[in-house]
Amino acid sequence: MSPTGRPLRPLTILFAPESAYGPTNNCVGIGDVLRRRGHRVVFAAEASWKGRLAPLGFEEELVNLAPPPEQPQDAGQFWKDFIRDTAPEFRKPTIEQLGTWIKPVWEELVSGARYCEPQMKEIIDRVRPDVIVEDNVVCFPALTTAGVPFVRVVSCNPLEMKGERVPPPFSGYPAGDQSGWDEFRAEYDRTHRALWSDFSTWVTEQGARPLPDLEFVHEGDLNLYTYPESADYTDARPLGPTWHRLDSSVRETEEKFTLPPGLADGGALIYFSLGSLGSADVDLMRRVIASLARTPHRYIVSKGPLHDEIELPPNMWGTEFLPQTRILPLVDLVITHGGNNTITEALHFGKPMIVLPLFWDQYDNAQRMAELGYGVRLDPYRFTDAQLHGAIGRLLSDMTLRRTLTEAGETIRARDGLRTAADLIERAATA
Incomplete structure (x- = not known):
């Protein structure tokens, strides 16, 4: 050495x-x-x-x-x-x-x-x-x-x-x-x-x-x-x-990301991803998207490998692959399957989460975020509109949580x- x-x-x-x-x-x-x-x-x-x-x-x-x-x-x-x-x-x-x-x-x-x-x-x-x-x-x-x-x-x-x-x-x-x-x-x-x-x-x-x-x-x-x-x-x-x-x-990454013009104005900006594996469950993707369409917010959606089978409503934009680490700093909230990379990246950028766990350690990540107060855990197959929409509203309006996560993100990045x-x-x- x-x-x-x-x-x-x-x-x-x-x-x-x-x-x-x-x-x-x-x-x-x-x-x-x-x-x-x-x-x-x-x-x-x-x-x-x-x-x-x-x-x-x-x-x-x-x-x-x-x-x-x-x-x-x-x-x-x-x-x-x-x-x-x-x-x-x-x-x-x-x-x-x-x-x-x-x-x-x-x-x-x-x-x-x-x-x-x-x-x-x-x-x-x-x-x-x-x-x-x-x-x-x-x-x-x-x-x-x-x-x-x-x-x-x-x-x-x-x-x-x-x-x-x-x-x-x-x-x-x-x-x-x-x-x-x-x-x-x-x-x-x-x-x-x-x-x-x-x-x-x-x-x-x-x-x-x-x-x-x-x-x-x-x-x-x-x-x-x-x-x-x-x-x-x-x-x-x-x-x-x-x-x-x-x-x-x-x-x-040197990859750039510019917010699409259609998402320039409106409610909060939210990122939704079930990961490259979870998004293969097209029925689940459609279920979540349909519920989110009934909110006043804007969404960036990672559509995954079966992207051709997933249609997005006017308040959403997405593609098969997205530069996630370029998008996360821009959004107010993350809706995720709870994969370890997305969980740690969301915390890296100080973002609250709604976690819809599907398999493996995603249940553990979802539970950990919920019990620490960093997010909300929901059952991806049984949540109601009231539960999902209520979680979005609570996390977006919790200024104390946002300050906590902002400070945590600064420590993590350092x-x-x-x-x-x-x-x-x-x-x-x-x-």
Whole structure:
């Protein structure tokens, strides 16, 4: 290391993100800082991302998680289709989803890890990284057995790092009421132990250490997670010295956004997004849009992959993809599915939220925002106009909350999560 703490030579850094937009964009943001510092940044990306990362200045090493499809797919298409086809499961209580939705997701993730293990080994042999960064929830043994520092990034709600004094992940249960925690944990154990045991055995057969009990991924030599301190569970579940919180990790972009003329005047300006996966549920998108059309406000809508099937009324404008981090500073309120990136980005810019959780950690994010008073949690399939419209009205008129979130956003932005992450990865690579 130099006297300033920077590496004396350029590093080769291999990122292995999960195929969804959230983890990939998180790695892109951190990777761009490292690339600008002169390091070689390589992405072991799922094959549907072909051609999406090279224009950003990264090397692409493509990975198939299953036999290649006959026709090329859009980025992350497998998970978009999976969400669309399994959306009826989201209407169930979270404890009932453990066996019918959470377990099938783990099964797909485990299957992908098994399938691509030889590819991962070949990529590591070609790339010869100085450090490997994985932003995923499942173990790829090749990443932990390469003989270089391994960095784990958590782009999910921090309940993923479990503790007896915090609610179980995926439950959406309140932090202040432990009455259902043990039952949920027992059901998770019942539905997942056999799958975990088989996977842990396979992991050790590949030369990696056994997985921790009921965990599908190892901790790293360095561990990073993205969540603002003001919303974290640190007091109830302290973490070890290898763990570092990034209050936010907001990708920097030169992409511009200008408010469409049709939205220049009117009521409050509100951003609505169910994410690239949740928006695949077209019926739900139409339901929310129809309710919002009965308000006096203006809306920017992220329409998602099935945008051609979604019509917007006159008080709305939207497209398939939107530069979310350029839009959030402009709006008064965010209506979101509760994905970790959108939650942390909204807090980064000091915006209140209405959260309509659909799956995975979105229930935990929705509950956390509600119990901290940063937003309102609503059932996406059962809310009424009165509930949604009332929540919009309360959040827009709460000036105390707006001041609180504005101050929180200033603190989060000052902590500069992107450069904090880049600094820590550099140190891990040269320790």
